[in-house]
Amino acid sequence: xxxxxxxxxxxxxxxxxxxxxxxxxxxxxxxxxxxxxxxxxxxxxxxxxxxxxxxxxxxxxxxxxxxxxxxxxxxxxxxxxxxxxxxxxxxxxxxxxxxxxxxxxxxxxxxxxxxxxxxxxxxxxxxxxxxxxxxxxxxxxxxxxxxxxxxxxxxxxxxxxxxxxxxxxxxxxxxxxxxxxxxxxxxxxxxxxxxxxxxxxx
Amino acid sequence: xxxxxxxxxxxxxxxxxxxxxxxxxxxxxxxxxxxxxxxxxxxxxxxxxxxxxxxxxxxxxxxxxxxxxxxxxxxxxxxxxxxxxxxxxxxxxxxxxxxxxxxxxxxxxxxxxxxxxxxxxxxxxxxxxxxxxxxxxxxxxxxxxxxxxxxxxxxxxxxxxx
Ligand code: HEM
Ligand code: HEM
Numbered sequence: 001x002x003x004x005x006x007x008x009x010x011x012x013x014x015x016x017x018x019x020x021x022x023x024x025x026x027x028x029x030x031x032x033x034x035x036x037x038x039x040x041x042x043x044x045x046x047x048x049x050x051x052x053x054x055x056x057x058x059x060x061x062x063x064x065x066x067x068x069x070x071x072x073x074x075x076x077x078x079x080x081x082x083x084x085x086x087x088x089x090x091x092x093x094x095x096x097x098x099x100x101x102x103x104x105x106x107x108x109x110x111x112x113x114x115x116x117x118x119x120x121x122x123x124x125x126x127x128x129x130x131x132x133x134x135x136x137x138x139x140x141x142x143x144x145x146x147x148x149x150x151x152x153x154x155x156x157x158x159x160x161x162x163x164x165x166x167x168x169x170x171x172x173x174x175x176x177x178x179x180x181x182x183x184x185x186x187x188x189x190x191x192x193x194x195x196x197x198x199x200x201x202x
Numbered sequence: 203x204x205x206x207x208x209x210x211x212x213x214x215x216x217x218x219x220x221x222x223x224x225x226x227x228x229x230x231x232x233x234x235x236x237x238x239x240x241x242x243x244x245x246x247x248x249x250x251x252x253x254x255x256x257x258x259x260x261x262x263x264x265x266x267x268x269x270x271x272x273x274x275x276x277x278x279x280x281x282x283x284x285x286x287x288x289x290x291x292x293x294x295x296x297x298x299x300x301x302x303x304x305x306x307x308x309x310x311x312x313x314x315x316x317x318x319x320x321x322x323x324x325x326x327x328x329x330x331x332x333x334x335x336x337x338x339x340x341x342x343x344x345x346x347x348x349x350x351x352x353x354x355x356x357x358x359x360x361x362x363x364x
């Protein structure tokens with residue numbers, strides 16, 4: 001068991017709790033791998049590596065499907081019910097977000113929950129448009145590209161490129177937020193995503 | 203029929219005909235610029251037709267045939283050798299002709315290096331034509347450079363959508 005008391009905000013108000021189940025932790029780090037490699041293989045594509053971009057895309061798609069299932073039947077902190085935060089909760093948390101102490105939430109904090117949903121939606125869009133994308137230079141097409149007309153194919157390919165840029169932005173934001181929690185709020189979320197143990201407000 | 207009726211009848215006929223002609227003039231979808239745009243797109247379709255079959259062979263989606271591969275690569279070289287400057291008329295970019303072309307205005311910029319991109323494709327096509335009939339491995343070795351030459355020009359000079 002990991003005793004995580006590295007908080008300066010008075011250990012007594014916080015206690016370690018097992019928050020993230022093994023499945024979501026393995027899932028997260030696999031997603032990082034598939035999204036980063038897929039993104040790089042798409043942006044810096046070549047004839048000999050383009051097939052790997054498509055494999056990375058299938059992996060991402062499979063992980064997204066698994067996450068949707070987990071959102072319904074997984075443990076409470078990863079359920080969609082926990083991610084669906086209302087405007088008042090959100091406003092309340094956003095007001096306190098810049099306080100210099102750990103949030104100590106037994107799951108995603110409300111702002112984090114919004115970004116999680118946004119990431120899942122964007123990645124779904126990325127995979128779905130990818131299935132219809134055409135590459136008329138290296139001649140790799142998504143498996144469903146031939147089921148739609150040429151002009152729709154061109155448009156969906158354009159959206160695939162656009163949402164790839166959006167994913168870059170939100171992932172950078174995601175990592176910056178994690179760094180903000182570590183450096184400003186002195187809350188190590190990464191350790192929690194690795195071990196499952198999180199410092200939670202009593 | 204009297205002379206007056208004939209005159210009125212002709213006048214109506216001519217008015218109708220000229221009214222009908224106005225939308226045709228306004229649409230201007232077959233002026234010199236429109237024709238040039240269609241011609242260069244047809245040229246790219248030709249690239250695509252030749253090189254697409256070579257890519258299909260390289261990926262094992264179409265059976266390798268040495269004679270066909272050599273012919274396709276030679277045809278590609280032939281079309282890349284055409285001097286097609288007259289297809290890139292001024293005012294034929296995607297701001298002047300929205301919805302008709304994906305050619306970006308950067309093509310016509312003073313510091314545009316589109317000529318270098320075209321030359322890269324010419325060189326790659328020539329390299330491919332020298333080996334395309336020598337077996338699948340030889341084809342696979344050279345075809346990547348052709349696709350990457352197409353890709354790199356589209357990246358800089360072709361809009362994502364019409
Ligand atoms: C089944 C899933 C996927 C398929 C079939 C697929 C297919 C494709 C194809 C055919 C292209 C080339 C388009 C072109 O050359 O114009 C492409 C480009 C790209 N894809 Fe995917 N993709 C998939 C998933 C993903 C995912 C999950 C990501 C990122 C997380 C991604 C990021 C990119 C990027 C960054 C590019 C290059 C875009 C650019 O140059 O602007 N793709 N993809
Ligand atoms: C492509 C890159 C990444 C993607 C797509 C991504 C996606 C996600 C998603 C979807 C979640 C929510 C987990 C859930 O489903 O409940 C999450 C949580 C998390 N991610 Fe990432 N992530 C990426 C990179 C990273 C990196 C590089 C780090 C480490 C610096 C990281 C650290 C975390 C942490 C600590 C959490 C838990 C946040 C919390 O406590 O609320 N992620 N990530």
